[in-house]
């Protein structure tokens with residue numbers, strides 16, 4: 001892309017480029033800071049690799065136009081191919097396996113399929129509340145991001161592949177999780193050009209190879225233990241008969257890539273969203289009261305509610321809380337679009353076919369022209385009835401866009417609203433008073449060091465109801 005005239009950070013250094021002001025551990029937050037100063041289109045060049053960041057809603061709408069642009073697999077996403085190969089998330093549009101896997105897996109994400117996963121989601125949410133009940137007993141504060149990651153990992157493991165990681169029973173993370181966390185960090189820092197920084201943060205190539213082998217071995221075991229025709233989960237669909245139209249099947253390596261893709265893509269993003277939602281609720285008493293009122297109206301008086309599928313879909317305010325958390329900190333903070341043909345973006349920025357631009361979601365989601373004078377304020381009512389229609393269609397894109405948008409969107413929303421609703425109903429939150437939001441960046445964003453003290457609540461609600469029933473009967 002011709003970047004002449006596009007602003008870049010000050011202090012560009014010959015050969016090195018724009019290396020000041022961006023820490024390899026916090027690239028997203030630093031880029032947000034840069035973007036605030038440089039405007040809705042800016043560029044950053046590091047060792048000859050240049051990225052154009054876009055957050056202007058009209059330009060994003062154009063980048064989302066599927067006739068002109070498509071998903072571009074480069075930079076961070078391309079680095080993930082070492083882990084997930086041609087799995088759905090990392091496949092190029094032109095790889096035949098993308099369409100094949102998409103067709104085979106799409107039915108696993110319909111509303112009907114979600115109903116099928118609901119009871120497992122409830123089971124795992126109950127494991128979370130059991131472990132939080134134990135923390136209440138012990139007077140311990142909980143590490144929110146860590147526990148939400150256990151929840152989402154268990155949920156995708158069981159709903160997707162019938163595999164239990166045992167996250168809530170283990171003292172230490174499952175070896176797969178250890179290997180995956182390291183492998184993701186390794187992949188992320190491959191874009192850093194200085195070898196010693198890469199090794200310092202990401203470890204060695206040999207260790208990474210061993211981590212990937214650990215992940216593959218476990219996945220291969222899970223696949224080979226599955227008997228034909230067993231289950232109705234993602235794995236069963238991938239192993240089932242050939243594609244109804246083309247007659248093709250997914251090959252074993254691709255199935256392995258998809259399993260790893262779903263584990264990676266299907267848990268950190270959702271757990272981060274839950275952590276941010278809880279963080280903002282503890283800082284916004286009005287929103288917390290509204291969310292509580294909703295769950296109390298739904299389950300009031302029940303000691304251990306077991307939410308039905310329909311009840312979860314009726315928690316509209318809790319859903320707004322989640323939407324608003326994903327606005328402020330979209331846990332997949334950007335996506336890359338590539339020009340399908342020569343085009344002049346916004347009539348101003350000439351792009352050749354194959355040129356790329358990165359949609360920078362935290363900036364798009366805080367554009368004052370769309371979100372008003374206080375875009376940093378947490379306000380779930382921005383997602384109240386009719387509100388979205390007042391905004392440009394492409395102003396809010398936490399799940400990406402077009403045919404390569406998130407296949408797991410409904411899955412994530414159902415899982416997260418269910419868990420959030422239950423913990424809101426059950427616990428009084430006691431945040432650490434001095435905590436200020438810190439964000440850990442890996443492939444995704446999540447809260448760092450956010451701990452919550454907990455006190456029981458449902459018991460009180462139950463007592464209240466039984467007391468009033470008693471009074472009524474006297």
Ligand code: HEM
Nearest residue numbers: 088089265266269270273332335399400404406407408412
């Ligand atoms: C809050 C939670 C989530 C967020 C914010 C999120 C966000 C995203 C985004 C932005 C993309 C597009 C990336 C791009 O264009 O490069 C994407 C793709 C994808 N997501 Fe999610 N995701 C979430 C949860 C999930 C879950 C729960 C699953 C699986 C159960 C999942 C599976 C996938 C897959 C497989 C793709 C690639 C789709 C394709 O290209 O065909 N995601 N996600």
